[in-house]
Amino acid sequence: MEDRAGRIAAIIERFQGVEGATLPILHAVQEAFGYVPAESVPVIAAALNRSRAEIHGIVTFYHDFRDKPAGRHLVRVCRAEACKSMGSDQVVQSLEQALGIRLGETSPDGAVTLEPVYCLGLCATAPNAMVDGKPAGRLDGAKVASLVEGFAP
Numbered sequence: 001m002e003d004r005a006g007r008i009a010a011i012i013e014r015f016q017g018v019e020g021a022t023l024p025i026l027h028a029v030q031e032a033f034g035y036v037p038a039e040s041v042p043v044i045a046a047a048l049n050r051s052r053a054e055i056h057g058i059v060t061f062y063h064d065f066r067d068k069p070a071g072r073h074l075v076r077v078c079r080a081e082a083c084k085s086m087g088s089d090q091v092v093q094s095l096e097q098a099l100g101i102r103l104g105e106t107s108p109d110g111a112v113t114l115e116p117v118y119c120l121g122l123c124a125t126a127p128n129a130m131v132d133g134k135p136a137g138r139l140d141g142a143k144v145a146s147l148v149e150g151f152a153p
Helices: 004-015 022-033 040-048 052-061 081-085 088-099 141-149
Strands: 073-078 112-117 129-131 134-136
Touching: 004 022, 004 040, 022 040, 022 052, 040 052, 073 081, 073 088, 081 088, 088 112, 088 141
Parallel strands: 073 112
Antiparallel strands: 073 129, 129 134
16 A cells, blocks of 8 residues: 555646646545645645645635544534524534534544535525535524434444
């Protein structure tokens, strides 16, 4: 099995010379590992003649990138204005209580990660979440309870 550094180098090589290669490289690294490992940031920066801060900034700016592994299930709760006005704060509280974690955390058993997202584009069905890549709308306490039922290890 190829080591992590070798896999990262192969990904960079695949996109070397491609205009605007930063995002494709980061997406490929995340696809390979489930997140963008910290040790990949200086390697990517050097290969693209960018600073570590620039690459780190991209990873932390875009909500699709993560800098640590996510749980087996991923719950992203919309925190944009339309969802907030329709009760996403209560949805977050219900999820935090049901899962025993706070927004931005992964459960200790690695079962679920709870993340904020700033607009899913589903404002008509607010408040919303994306659960394992599938939209969940018009969330309330009962719907939250049924969502987390399926997250048993």
